[in-house]
Structures are given as structure tokens and as C-alpha cells.
Amino acid sequence: MQEWWRSAVIYQVYPRSYQDTTGNGVGDLAGITRRLDHIAALGVDCIWLSPFFASPQADMGYDISDYLSVDPLFGDMADFDALIAGAHEHGLKVIVDQVLSHTSDQHAWFKQSRSSRTNDKADWYVWADPQPDGSPPNNWPSNFGGPAWEFDPQRGQYYLQNFLAAQPDLNFHNPDVADAILETCKFWLDRGLDGFRLDTVNYYFHDQQLRSNPPSQTKQKEILTEVYGMQEHVYNKTRPENLGFLARLRALTDQYDDIMMVGEVGEEGRRSIEIMGEYTAGSARLHMAYSFAMLSDDFSAAHLRDCIEGFQTGAPDGHPYWSFSNHDVVRHVSRWGAHAVSEESMARLTCAMLMSFEGTIGIYQGEELGQTETELVYEELTDPPAIRFWPGVKGRDGCRTPMVWEKHAPNAGFSTSKPWLPVKAPQATRAVDQQGADGIMAHYKEMIAYRKSNPALSRGKTTFITLPEPLLAFTRTAEEQTLTCIFNLSADQHIVSLKTKAKVALGEAVSLEDDKLTLAGNGYAYLSHGAEVPL
Known part of the structure; x- marks a missing residue:
């Protein structure tokens, strides 16, 4: 087995922000196919696609209403097949974001589940009775604010939702749910996919007794709108049963040729590194895992060393995945700006650092341009947490603004009509057509090539x-x-x-x-x- 992923550089594409080919202001699968030459020229090995499945888009596609179809916003199944074929012709693997912990409230499974307490899918989601005073079953909070429970008058019960009310959690304690989810994964593997990026991989199972979480044992900084960090999340996620399901996923992927799974560990600090180790130990779990440990505000040598050494200690036979930016955090050139001589120097330094790390490397679209965070006003927002908690929470829109291709073209070459998020001048100045021979993009190409040509860095x-x-x-x-x-x-x-x-x-x-x-x-x-x- 080749295990191509062990020394790979993976390029994340956020489909709605990459290239619009239909003129509706939203990027699509055909747009990604159109730009495969750009991706391949960077020297990367694989594309990670954020979700493009059928969805009401309450959380930009992370609320899936049909696991087996392409949302018309992004194209159709023929566009997906063309993208896979085109990527493989360019020597690129393709993995897709699989959101398995929850669905949309518009999914047929949930519509049936909420219809009664006795139907065939009544137990496919996490339902619980109110407490005697009508309050939620326990103290679990949602990542996006408020309780992790939404009352449904149709059933007269609460359902669990770790993010939005429109994203009810599946009940993985029901074996029928696990079986159905595995079938959806098999569907995409059969269409030629090379693996999965597993969203919120430690959220699949919950404590069946619904015990309340204890308060956090670590000293908290001043909290404005974020109360999630005030608990030790021992009952609502990272349950021991997760490992059994990961073993089933691994057994499925092992039926195919050289498939890779990388899991997103939704946890902070040193605990996230420990979970990465647990989830990649041995050969019957994930191939790789990554956390938000290097996606934080901490830009110190001690922190970066602690992340890497922590993984070495906790998972001596595991394999890590490191990145500095993605679609959920402030772009690192801006996030670590206080430590920079200039935005360009920070982009060049962090690229050299990332390409020297042991493990698999992830870069996020626009990172190769030295892209910075986009400053938005409230009227431009689309991200639910930002809309709810503005201005205390800036949200994720600033790192999701469209890819810039030609500085002087309408919307920097992303779309012929108004984009779903604005293209602003500071971002357009970093367009692909403005990247010279000694620019950031050339630097990324050089560093990726250097990593691949030097055994000390690649393995x-x-x-x-x-x-x-x-x-x-x-x-x-x-x-x-x-x-x-x-x-x-x-x-x-x-x-x-x-x-x-x-x-x-x-x-x-x-x-x-x-x-x-x-x-x-x-x-x-x-x-x-x-x-x-x-x-």
C-alpha cells in the first residue's frame, strides 16, 4: 500500500468561494475543475472539498439534507464526476468533508423522527423529555450559543443540537443509524473519492444517561459571549464509544485502495492533542487527525513545540495533520500579525515553518497568496454565530471571502455578479495575476517542492x-x-x-x-x- 497521505500537502477548497461559473455569485464544482491547473501547479497532492451536498445552507452546507446528492447551488453529480476525473488526471487525490454527527432538520430522517415517538426512525436522533419545570434535560451548551437542546412541540420533547437548532444530532447508539451513515460513505467511495475529512469527529456519541457536564477546572479568561469553555465536556462529546465507530469506518475504507481519513477534533488546548493520539493509535482507527491547537492565537515556540511533542508522546504510532488556517478561523497572517515585521514576512515565515513539520500538511485556499482576513460590517455577514453575537464575535465570514484571480476583473475574477461575500480591495491586491516571480505564491511552490525533494522534511x-x-x-x-x-x-x-x-x-x-x-x-x-x- 502506498499510503500517499503520509507526506502529502493537502489544499482545502471552500467550494462556494473558489470560482463561480454560473453567474449566481456562488462558487461551484465546475469552477473548481476550471482551476485545477492552479492547484496542481502548487505541487500539492490532494484537494479537500468542504461540503457540497444537498442542504438548506443554514450553516453553509454543514447542515446536510441528503447525503447522496449534490446541492444544485454547486452543480450536479456529473459535475462531481468531472471534478474527480479532472483531479485524477492532474495527479491529485480528492477528499470530501463528511458531516456525520448531525444532519439538517430538513433531512427526511429527521422529518420522520420528529413526527411521532413510535415511528421507524423515532430513535434516530437524540430526544429527551423536559425537566419538570420545562427546562432542557441537562446543562450542555451549543457551540453556537445557548443550550444544546431545542424543544420540538410536535413530539413534546427536546432534541440535541451541538451547533444550530437546524442541525439535530444523530443518535449513534442506534445501530441502524451507524449502518445508514456507513452506507452514505460507501456511496462516495464507489464514485472514486480518495477519502474523507471527518467533521467534528469526536461528537458522534453522547452520554446515554444525559449527565450534566462539570465546570471547567482550568482558569477561564474573561468570557463575553462564549460560555462553552466554562465546562469540562466529558458527557456531550469524546465518548469512548466513538472509537468503535471509527473502527467500523476504517474497516470500510480498508476495502478500497489506499483511502485516507482525517478527523477534525473539536477540542482546545493540550486535550485536543491527546484526542488526536487516541483517534489515530494503531491501524484500526483514523489515518490522521488534526485539532484547533495550531489554529489558535498562540504564536509561541513553546506552544508549537508542545503541540508536536504532545502528539509524539501521546501517539507514537499515529500520524498528525498540521495547518495554520482553515474556513473556521481568522487567517493566520492576520491572526499572528502582532508578531510580524510585515504581512508578507509572516506569510513567508509560516509557510517555511509549516513545510518543515513532521506529518501531513494542510493549506487553505488563498493562503498561497498571503491572503489576509477580510474586514466586514454587520450588513455583510452570513455566519450564524457572528449574526447572533456581533460585535463580540466576528465570526467566520472574514476567512471565507472569495478567491481572487485577476485584480482588475469584476469581483477579482471570482464571479460576474455580486458574490455571496464581498471581494474587497485589500484582498484583490493579492490576486493570482499579481503574484510575481518572488511573490508569496512562488514561495509556496518553492517550499512545497523543497519539502518533497528532501527526505528529512518529507519523512x-x-x-x-x-x-x-x-x-x-x-x-x-x-x-x-x-x-x-x-x-x-x-x-x-x-x-x-x-x-x-x-x-x-x-x-x-x-x-x-x-x-x-x-x-x-x-x-x-x-x-x-x-x-x-x-x-
Whole structure:
């Protein structure tokens, strides 16, 4: 088995924001097919598609009403088949976001389930009686604010919804539900899909006793609208039964040739790294997992080291997936801007860092352009949490604005009509046609190619070197090669004394004289020739 995913660079496409071919202001599958040359030219190995299934779009497609069809907003099944065929012709794998923990309230399963307490699918979702005073069954909160319970007068019961009321949770304790979900996954594998990105992979099972969560044991920062972090989420997610279902998913994918599953662990901090380890241990669970650990505001050497070493310790036989941006968080060039000499220097530094990490690497559309977060006003919002909690919560729209192709074309070449989210001037200036020979896009291509051509980076083991903040340093070693990677995570100059002679194999904002390595703000170096630095 080739296990192509082990050293892969995966490119996330958010379909509604990539390329519109119909003039309705929303990107589509045909648009992605049209832009396959751009994706392939980056040197990536795989495309991850956010959901395009039939959906009322209450949560931009993460509320699925039919797992087995393409939403007309994005095209049809022929468009999907053409995309798969085109990607494979370009040497690209394709994985799709599978949202299995919940459906839309418009799904036929839920419509039947809510119709009575005795129908064939009455137990396909998580239903519970009100408490004697009419309040919800327990204290579980929704990720998007308020209780995780919605009262349904048709059944006279509450149903569980970990996100929106329009996203009822499936009851995986019912074996019929698990069987039905596995059939939907098989459907897409049979159409040539190369794997899945599993949304909220630790939310599948809940505590059947519906016990309330205890308060958090960690000190909380001041909380304005976010109360989710005030609990230890021991009963509403990451239940032990999850592992059994993951084993069934793995058994399904193992029936096909070289399929990959990567799970999104919905958890914060060190606990997220522990769950990544649990969910990838052995050969009967996920192939990979990733968390929000590196998608946080923390841009310190200690935090990044803790993420990687935590995974090494917790899952010695597992495989990690690391990324700095995706469709749910502020773009990292903006998020870590306080540490930057400039937006460009941050984009170049973080690309070099990411491509040096052990494991599989994920990049998010527009990242290759050095794209920044879009500043929106309330009237432009579409994201439910932002609309509900504005201005305390800015939401996810700012990282989801359309891909920019030609600076001076209408809507930067994304669409011929008004886009679903605006294209603004700061983003248009970074359009693909503005990327020169030494621009950010060229830098991404160079770094991806360098990673692939150097065994130490593509498959070497990581050993960290202790240096003071803000310096992150480690060696990557394969049998035939060792590289020492050093990164300056600040805007200030720092000097590192080397113990032996070395050579800068690749770097920026760096100079080496005798045993003194000088890193300017956001500078980095890959050192060869067995370089050593003080431990």
C-alpha cells in the first residue's frame, strides 16, 4: 500500500468561494475543475472539498439534507464526476468533508423522527423529555450559543443540537443509524473519492444517561459571549464509544485502495492533542487527525513545540495533520500579525515553518497568496454565530471571502455578479495575476517542492532543540539527511551561536558568519552539514 497521505500537502477548497461559473455569485464544482491547473501547479497532492451536498445552507452546507446528492447551488453529480476525473488526471487525490454527527432538520430522517415517538426512525436522533419545570434535560451548551437542546412541540420533547437548532444530532447508539451513515460513505467511495475529512469527529456519541457536564477546572479568561469553555465536556462529546465507530469506518475504507481519513477534533488546548493520539493509535482507527491547537492565537515556540511533542508522546504510532488556517478561523497572517515585521514576512515565515513539520500538511485556499482576513460590517455577514453575537464575535465570514484571480476583473475574477461575500480591495491586491516571480505564491511552490525533494522534511523524525523564545528549533532526520530548522517568531533580530560549522541550505532574513547565525525579524534557516546548536 502506498499510503500517499503520509507526506502529502493537502489544499482545502471552500467550494462556494473558489470560482463561480454560473453567474449566481456562488462558487461551484465546475469552477473548481476550471482551476485545477492552479492547484496542481502548487505541487500539492490532494484537494479537500468542504461540503457540497444537498442542504438548506443554514450553516453553509454543514447542515446536510441528503447525503447522496449534490446541492444544485454547486452543480450536479456529473459535475462531481468531472471534478474527480479532472483531479485524477492532474495527479491529485480528492477528499470530501463528511458531516456525520448531525444532519439538517430538513433531512427526511429527521422529518420522520420528529413526527411521532413510535415511528421507524423515532430513535434516530437524540430526544429527551423536559425537566419538570420545562427546562432542557441537562446543562450542555451549543457551540453556537445557548443550550444544546431545542424543544420540538410536535413530539413534546427536546432534541440535541451541538451547533444550530437546524442541525439535530444523530443518535449513534442506534445501530441502524451507524449502518445508514456507513452506507452514505460507501456511496462516495464507489464514485472514486480518495477519502474523507471527518467533521467534528469526536461528537458522534453522547452520554446515554444525559449527565450534566462539570465546570471547567482550568482558569477561564474573561468570557463575553462564549460560555462553552466554562465546562469540562466529558458527557456531550469524546465518548469512548466513538472509537468503535471509527473502527467500523476504517474497516470500510480498508476495502478500497489506499483511502485516507482525517478527523477534525473539536477540542482546545493540550486535550485536543491527546484526542488526536487516541483517534489515530494503531491501524484500526483514523489515518490522521488534526485539532484547533495550531489554529489558535498562540504564536509561541513553546506552544508549537508542545503541540508536536504532545502528539509524539501521546501517539507514537499515529500520524498528525498540521495547518495554520482553515474556513473556521481568522487567517493566520492576520491572526499572528502582532508578531510580524510585515504581512508578507509572516506569510513567508509560516509557510517555511509549516513545510518543515513532521506529518501531513494542510493549506487553505488563498493562503498561497498571503491572503489576509477580510474586514466586514454587520450588513455583510452570513455566519450564524457572528449574526447572533456581533460585535463580540466576528465570526467566520472574514476567512471565507472569495478567491481572487485577476485584480482588475469584476469581483477579482471570482464571479460576474455580486458574490455571496464581498471581494474587497485589500484582498484583490493579492490576486493570482499579481503574484510575481518572488511573490508569496512562488514561495509556496518553492517550499512545497523543497519539502518533497528532501527526505528529512518529507519523512524524517523530529528532535527539538531548546532555545529561548521566540526561537523555534528542531532537527529533522532521515537515514540519509539531517536538517536543522530554526525560526524567529518575532519582529526583532536574534542571534544563535552554533557549536559546529554549518551551511544555510535555505533561508530568508538570515546570515551566517563563523558560528553566529543572525535571524532578522521573521527570519528562518534550514541548516545542513550536521549543524548543532546549544541544547
